[in-house]
Amino acid sequence: MKLSRVSVVLVWVVAVLFQSTVYGDPHQPQQVHLSFGDDPTKMIVVWNTPEPTPNASVEYGQLSSASRYANATMTKFVDGGSLHHVQYIYRAIMTGLVPGTKYYYRCGSKYGKSQVFSFSAMRNGTDWSPRILLFGDLGVLNGRSLPRIKNDVTKNHYDAIFHVGDFAYDLQSANGTVGDMFMNLMEPIAANFSYMTCPGNHEYAYNFSNYRNRFSMPGDEYGEKMFYSFNIGPAHIISFSSEYYYFLQFGSIQMFNQYYWLMEDLEEASRPENRRQRPWIITMAHRPMYCSNSDSDDCTRRESLIRTGIPFFHILGLEKLFNSYGVDLMIWAHEHSYERLWPLYDRKVYNGTKSRMTTRRLQSTSSQAQRAVMRTWTHSCRNRQTGQLSVPMNTATPGC
Numbered sequence: 422m423k424l425s426r427v428s429v430v431l432v433w434v435v436a437v438l439f440q441s442t443v444y445g446d447p448h449q450p451q452q453v454h455l456s457f458g459d460d461p462t463k464m465i466v467v468w469n470t471p472e473p474t475p476n477a478s479v480e481y482g483q484l485s486s487a488s489r490y491a492n493a494t495m496t497k498f499v500d501g502g503s504l505h506h507v508q509y510i511y512r513a514i515m516t517g518l519v520p521g522t523k524y525y526y527r528c529g530s531k532y533g534k535s536q537v538f539s540f541s542a543m544r545n546g547t548d549w550s551p552r553i554l555l556f557g558d559l560g561v562l563n564g565r566s567l568p569r570i571k572n573d574v575t576k577n578h579y580d581a582i583f584h585v586g587d588f589a590y591d592l593q594s595a596n597g598t599v600g601d602m603f604m605n606l607m608e609p610i611a612a613n614f615s616y617m618t619c620p621g622n623h624e625y626a627y628n629f630s631n632y633r634n635r636f637s638m639p640g641d642e643y644g645e646k647m648f649y650s651f652n653i654g655p656a657h658i659i660s661f662s663s664e665y666y667y668f669l670q671f672g673s674i675q676m677f678n679q680y681y682w683l684m685e686d687l688e689e690a691s692r693p694e695n696r697r698q699r700p701w702i703i704t705m706a707h708r709p710m711y712c713s714n715s716d717s718d719d720c721t722r723r724e725s726l727i728r729t730g731i732p733f734f735h736i737l738g739l740e741k742l743f744n745s746y747g748v749d750l751m752i753w754a755h756e757h758s759y760e761r762l763w764p765l766y767d768r769k770v771y772n773g774t775k776s777r778m779t780t781r782r783l784q785s786t787s788s789q790a791q792r793a794v795m796r797t798w799t800h801s802c803r804n805r806q807t808g809q810l811s812v813p814m815n816t817a818t819p820g821c
């Protein structure tokens with residue numbers, strides 16, 4: 422979605438004021454944020470400094486005094502804007518964590534250290550229900566959700582935060598200083614909880630360089646791919662880039678790479694022994710396949726790119742792929758409105774409602790796609806404790 426010209430000017434003015442008053446000591450860590458590592462014993466921490474600080478590290482431990490250290494890698498990031506704004510980005514992986522345990526940490530170097538933050542390592546196992554805070558399209562201006570988010574995280578309401586694309590409006594605005602301002606606004610939240618992301622259309626500048634440099638995700642620590650997956654409780658989460666389908670000026674090979682990675686990842690997650698452990702497969706990406714808005718976005722079209730793939734050829738479409746592997750839930754953003762859809766496939770709704778015709782059609786079908794729809798329905802209606810369906814298949818089931 423686009424911001425008005427007035428909003429852009431306001432963001433620019435705020436960024437200039439911010440730049441002159443908040444950066445302060447150029448060796449002091451800022452923009453600290455966490456993400457899950459590739460298993461519950463690891464956590465990734467990323468921070469920035471305007472000036473280089475060699476030999477940076479993170480100190481962490483179960484009490485407020487640190488007992489472990491992890492060295493950080495430092496990369497120089499030059500924004501693509503006219504001022505070529507420079508900053509240094511540090512990534513460190515805290516390892517050897519005890520799942521479900523609270524840790525304290527601070528990061529930096531002898532030139533300056535962050536305040537002490539804390540986090541809980543991800544719980545182990547699959548017999549628990551993760552509490553996820555989901556949102557997309559959050560900026561510096563008009564970030565009306567920020568006070569609520571800050572309030573909720575202080576009460577420890579969540580196990581992780583998913584930001585489904587479109588950051589800051591924009592990360593690269595005002596030569597990247599709007600991105601710096603946004604990441605500092607998010608620091609009280611994202612330095613204490615895993616902040617899991619995917620790219621949106623607003624991150625496209627300079628081939629998504631601000632997004633790719635500022636975030637580190639499990640298996641994609643340097644933003645080389647913009648797609649990754651991880652497990653949390655009984656769910657397998659897949660984050661990918663919808664934007665590969667829309668910004669072809671940066672090449673098309675990444676669409677193919679991502680598609681084949683998705684196939685492999687879904688194949689692995691769907692193996693019976695894995696699906697028994699983690700019955701939920703959940704995807705997140707920025708631009709939705711469907712929407713009911715009338716804003717001419719791609720999701721309003723009969724064949725959205727992300728859903729049916731390349732026009733005429735119908736290759737790389739994700740709906741068929743996801744359905745064939747029984748993806749349970751797809752999370753999107755971009756539309757600046759809240760919609761929760763019934764299970765649907767190829768523009769048909771399979772909602773398991775009172776409609777006996779619908780129920781019979783689902784029960785009698787033998788197609789792989791519709792069996793996947795059925796599997797989605799049964800997952801959503803299954804009691805998590807007993808494994809039993811919460812309602813018989815032939816009764817009304819709206820909302821289960």
Ligand SMILES: [Fe+2]
Pocket residue numbers: 422558587621622623707754755756
């Ligand atoms: Fe968007």
